[in-house]
Each structure stands twice: as C-alpha cells, then as structure tokens.
Amino acid sequence: MPNIKVRQSECNWKKQNVRSEIKIHTEMNNTGIMPRSENVTAESFASNAIPVRKGARPKTIMGPLHIQCNGHGDPKYLKQLVDDVLTWPHIEPTPSFVSPPSTIRIRLEEVAASSDSSAFISAREFARVLLEAPTIYLALPLVSAHWAIVRGWAEPHYLRSFGLMPAGAVLVYTPKNRDELAVCYSLFAEAYHFACKIGKGQ
Secondary structure (H helix, E strand, C coil), X not given: CCCCCCCHHHCCCCCCCHHHCEEECCCCCCCCCCCCXXXXXXXXXXXXXXXXXXXXXXXXXXXXXXXXXCCCCCHHHHHHXXXXXXXXXXXXXXXXXXXXXXXXXXXXXXCCECCCHHHCCECCEEEEEECCCCEEEEECCHHHHHHHHHCCCEEECHHHHHCCCCCCEEEECCCCCHHHHHHHHHHHHHHHHHHECCCCCC
C-alpha cells in the first residue's frame, strides 16, 4: 500500500465552506456533470491542485479482487455519488433488478465512448462501485491518477501491474464526509471526461 508523505504546503486548493457548498472539480460543469443537491456548486481546478486527504489511508486487500476494508463512513455519501453519476449525459442505464446489484458498472453509451482503451476498465466501463464491501474503481488519465495517489485519495489497482487494467486504474477511497464527496465527484468527472468523446471534436 502506498505510504507517501506530502508536505501540507503543497496543498494550494482553496476551500470555501460558506453555506456548506461543495466545490467540485470538473472541466464539464456546463454539460450536466453536476450533483443534484441545491447547495452544491462546481469549480474547475488542475489535477495537481487536488487537496491532501486528511487522516490515514483506509486498509485494503490487494489482489485480483482489490477491496477497501475500513474507513467507509456514512454510506449515504457513496449512494449520493453513484445516484448522481448515473444521471450524467450518455451514461448507459443500469439494468433493473428486483434486488439491488452488488456491483455497479458505470458505462458510457457506445455513441459517446472514446476509442482510447486506457480510459476503460472494461468495454465502455470507466467506473465500478462495489456495494457489499464499499469500494470504488476508476480509470483515470495518468496525471490525474498520479496526483490522486500522491495526495492520499487512491492507490494503484492491483491488476494494472499485470496489464489486466489500464495504467491509470485506481482504487479510490469512499467518501466519509461532504468534503471527501466533493473530491470523489471531481475524480469521477476526470474519468468521465477522459472516457467520453462527446465535446472533444472526435
């Protein structure tokens, strides 16, 4: 598991908590990539400006099934994140089941998916959320993956070392509070933008 020390002075991301607003990192905040909560706003910032995550990294089990073992926080934050992401443009609807699925695979519609295989965990799937042992997988651009790892929000997915996932595949720690939820939104937006060709002139 990564054990990276980052000086607090490196963190130049300015938080504004007025009226409990959540600032969300996204380059696509005018195209529907937004949370549905009324007290949420969006703000773009560079990958290297992601804040330093507070506290120790959660424990994980590294293997073919790479999972987060603790530090999940209130499940309402993960639920809000998933519910909102599934409403973003060009996201393929998830199948309906009598009971909730244990794994949510977030895929782009075929018309919107980039031809860059490094943007996907599997065919058109840029994100995956495990619910029974709450865990998030994302396929990020390499620069974004680097900063997410260095700043304490993620760790490299075990399978990428074997070429079974793209080089930018990471396990992102589930959000424990509103500030962490904001960063998770930003990372999902990075993965979405990386995977989606709509608006890129392709």
